[in-house]
Amino acid sequence: MLEFDQVSKSYPGGFVALDRVSFKLEKGEMAFLTGHSGAGKSTLLKLISLIERPSVGRVLINEVDLSRIRRPHIPYVRRDIGIIFQNHRLLMNHTVFDNVALPLVIEGFSGKDMVKRVHAALDKVGLLDKVRCLPQTLSGGEQQRVGIARAVVNKPPLLLADEPTGNLDPDLSKDIMRVFEAFNQVGVSVLVATHDLGLVARMKYRTLTLKQGKMINDGLLQYQEDPL
Amino acid sequence: MSILFSGRASSGASAHKISLGRRFVMFWVNHVRQALFSLGELWRTPSASILTIGVLGVSLTLPATLHLLVKNVQQVSDSFTQAAEISLFIKDGTDDRQINSLLKILQADNDITRVTHISKQQALDEFADVSGFGSALTYLTDNPLPDVLLVLPKNTSAGSARQLLERLSKERIVEFGKLDIDWLTRLDAIVSLLRQAVLVIAVLLLGAVLLIIGNTIRLSIMSKKDEIEVMKLVGATDAFIQRPFLYSGVWFGVFGGLLAFLIVEAMLWWLQGAIGSVTSLYDSEFRLMAFSVTEFFSLMLLAVLLGLTGSYLSVRRHISAIEPTGP
Numbered sequence: 001m002l003e004f005d006q007v008s009k010s011y012p013g014g015f016v017a018l019d020r021v022s023f024k025l026e027k028g029e030m031a032f033l034t035g036h037s038g039a040g041k042s043t044l045l046k047l048i049s050l051i052e053r054p055s056v057g058r059v060l061i062n063e064v065d066l067s068r069i070r071r072p073h074i075p076y077v078r079r080d081i082g083i084i085f086q087n088h089r090l091l092m093n094h095t096v097f098d099n100v101a102l103p104l105v106i107e108g109f110s111g112k113d114m115v116k117r118v119h120a121a122l123d124k125v126g127l128l129d130k131v132r133c134l135p136q137t138l139s140g141g142e143q144q145r146v147g148i149a150r151a152v153v154n155k156p157p158l159l160l161a162d163e164p165t166g167n168l169d170p171d172l173s174k175d176i177m178r179v180f181e182a183f184n185q186v187g188v189s190v191l192v193a194t195h196d197l198g199l200v201a202r203m204k205y206r207t208l209t210l211k212q213g214k215m216i217n218d219g220l221l222q223y224q225e226d227p228l
Numbered sequence: 229m230s231i232l233f234s235g236r237a238s239s240g241a242s243a244h245k246i247s248l249g250r251r252f253v254m255f256w257v258n259h260v261r262q263a264l265f266s267l268g269e270l271w272r273t274p275s276a277s278i279l280t281i282g283v284l285g286v287s288l289t290l291p292a293t294l295h296l297l298v299k300n301v302q303q304v305s306d307s308f309t310q311a312a313e314i315s316l317f318i319k320d321g322t323d324d325r326q327i328n329s330l331l332k333i334l335q336a337d338n339d340i341t342r343v344t345h346i347s348k349q350q351a352l353d354e355f356a357d358v359s360g361f362g363s364a365l366t367y368l369t370d371n372p373l374p375d376v377l378l379v380l381p382k383n384t385s386a387g388s389a390r391q392l393l394e395r396l397s398k399e400r401i402v403e404f405g406k407l408d409i410d411w412l413t414r415l416d417a418i419v420s421l422l423r424q425a426v427l428v429i430a431v432l433l434l435g436a437v438l439l440i441i442g443n444t445i446r447l448s449i450m451s452k453k454d455e456i457e458v459m460k461l462v463g464a465t466d467a468f469i470q471r472p473f474l475y476s477g478v479w480f481g482v483f484g485g486l487l488a489f490l491i492v493e494a495m496l497w498w499l500q501g502a503i504g505s506v507t508s509l510y511d512s513e514f515r516l517m518a519f520s521v522t523e524f525f526s527l528m529l530l531a532v533l534l535g536l537t538g539s540y541l542s543v544r545r546h547i548s549a550i551e552p553t554g555p
Contacts, residue, residue, distance in 0.1 A: 049461070051461075051551070051552055051553070061232050062232045062233055064231065064232050069231065072465075073231055075460070075463045075464055075465045076230065076231050076463065076465075077231055077232060077463075078460075078461060078462065078463035079230070079462075079463035080230055080231075080232045080233055083461055083462070085461075089454070089457075089458050089461070090458075091455055091458060102458075102459065102462055103462045103463060106459065106462060106463055106464045106465075106468055107463070108251075108254070108258070110254055110257070110258065150462065151462075157233055
């Protein structure tokens with residue numbers, strides 16, 4: 001599904017954000033991506049969502065080399081990837097419904113079909129009763145769940161999350177992770193970047209750990225204490 | 229359309245269950261919806277919208293007014309075909325028989341439409357009537373005015389009228405001939421100068437309008453930078469993001485054009501009274517011409533095209549420049 005092949009990314013000025021990173025995420029697999037801030041987690045996610053391009057190496061999704069994707073086709077690639085942001089990036093002056101419907105509108109859905117899908121997505125994150133609310137009136141956890149609903153509304157095969165529990169208390173974080181698990185169980189590949197190591201250890205999923213741009217661990221995180 | 233996952237077609241809008249006809253209808257429904265949405269956006273930022281529409285309206289008013297001015301002046305100059313009339317002043321002391329024979333010759337002339345004879349006495353009567361010297365003129369011992377033949381040439385253009393004048397001046401009993409066509413050629417020259425000035429001013433103003441609309445749209449794009457980034461991150465194409473801004477430009481054009489039309493109409497209504505009193509003094513049938521339907525639609529089309537072009541120039545530069553910086 002997702003493959004990194006000896007990927008390096010350096011920025012002008014010589015800063016190396018990723019250093020020969022290789023890993024593979026299978027179809028229907030769920031994994032965590034951990035590491036301190038600045039370790040390269042965000043850069044890795046940016047390479048997948050084509051916000052950045054690798055300096056060296058190849059990123060492949062479903063055997064398609066992303067370096068072959070030209071600029072006009074980037075939007076179509078992003079439609080296949082659900083992205084959840086740390087600061088959820090909702091449109092604050094639009095209702096929850098409009099926010100979640102945005103990817104569908106972009107793809108040209110309309111009418112009953114769209115309403116059905118939006119309601120289904122909101123139902124999955126348990127926010128069906130907030131359809132007509134503005135995001136400001138929701139709590140942080142609810143806003144994050146709206147962001148998740150938006151990411152999954154067009155049923156992407158791959159889901160990326162960047163610090164989805166960054167601003168949430170532990171109980172809410174657990175709820176959010178359960179939502180990801182639920183999507184994973186229906187066959188979606190999920191990659192969650194987080195520095196909440198306690199949560200990661202409890203969840204018992206494959207964990208990729210980055211340190212200064214290098215992949216230092218790939219497998220189950222066995223210990224509760226900070227491995228870095 | 230999915231580039232990465234060929235088996236994902238069923239999740240896109242291009243799903244096979246949506247028929248081509250329905251998709252065609254939906255295409256237009258979506259456009260109407262986005263057009264109305266853009267209208268709503270203008271409504272939500274009234275001050276900026278009104279300013280832009282105002283500038284557009286006023287900028288279009290000037291060329292539109294000048295165009296009407298040229299059109300009306302042309303109407304006036306067209307009604308002066310009689311300016312090519314040649315006046316032949318007959319030598320003093322010529323007797324009526326000679327005048328009548330010349331009159332007959334000229335009436336038979338192929339180059340001449342009409343000849344009118346104004347006798348000395350008629351001329352004096354008319355002069356007494358119009359000048360207001362009525363009683364004073366009775367003190368004159370004899371009539372100082374000459375007989376006049378008014379000749380209207382078939383071809384009223386300046387050149388041929390002048391040729392005819394030269395030919396007729398050679399007649400024996402003609403003292404001299406006079407052709408008042410110079411001022412007509414001057415008027416024609418002034419009208420064409422005016423028309424070119426209108427063109428230059430119009431081009432300048434329309435250029436300014438393009439810049440103003442472009443700038444308004446740019447500000448609107450900048451204020452929606454976050455929204456545009458999010459849209460790009462969830463897979464919106466530039467074309468999709470551009471559309472509401474282009475519609476904003478179209479609406480600016482529609483309202484600006486209407487405003488210009490209303491201003492010009494109001495101005496005409498205001499001037500109608502004043503012009504009426506001037507033309508009545510000249511016994512003229514002159515009527516101020518307003519916009520024709522075609523001109524109205526041309527004005528609107530021009531305004532809409534300006535709005536669209538202005539926003540397109542701005543959108544093309546600024547939307548592609550906004551790139552999401554990170555998830």
